[in-house]
Amino acid sequence: MIKLLIAEDEALVRGGITMLLSSSPDIEVVGEAATGKQVLQMAAQLRPDLVLMDLRMPGLDGVAATRQLTAETHDADHLLKVLVLTTFNDDESVYSALRAGASGFLVKDSAPDQLEDAIRAVACGNSWIDPSVAGQVIRAFSSLPRLGSPTAGRITELTAREREVLTLMAQGLTNAEISEQFVLSEATVRTHVSRILMKTGSRDRAQAVVLAYQSRLVIIS
Helix, strand or coil: CEEEEEECCCHHHHHHHHHHHCCCCCEEEEEEECCHHHHHHHHHHHCCCEEEEECCCCCCCHHHHHHHHCCCCCCCCCCCEEEEEECCCCHHHHHHHHHHCCCEEEEHHHHHHHHHHHHHHHHCCCCEECHHHHHHHHHHHHCCCCCCCHHHHHHHHCCHHHHHHHHHHHCCCCHHHHHHHHCCCHHHHHHHHHHHHHHHCCCCHHHHHHHHHHCCCCCCC
């Protein structure tokens, strides 16, 4: 059972999402938050597997809340995942959320058809980018400065565990081998890898490995 916390400031939207998921046999809505501050409090209390995050909320916005929620926790094998639900009317907010640690995003217009699949994918440690805007996101990340430029400074945005995972990636270890090394589930490792790619703006695993060497996180002996 996937425990889901909904973060959305509009009560009507929250209610609609809960109703939409009510018939799902493997997704349980454990709480609804109306503000960024409230979602942090409820996440600590309810320990959901995933937060469905709106970006536009009063006070603490969705990007800042995502950054705090996805920070390293004491339970290494219970990483809280974030799936952003957005109207995509502010591209930079979406990219900021991905760099803050969100595992993907879904456009609200697509939610009725894709919400359950997106939740399941992210809960399993994978990424989800709404197909209707995937091209825009890919072009946006592709247009970022190339490795070796200030983009390489994004290595500092990684948590300690993410840097450890990237180091093992650079050493050629697979997700299964990294899982065994850290005694983590493969779903947790996939989430770490997804966040590394998002935060560094890397287009794929290979580019992230190049970044690890160019930033001197990993040094050739």
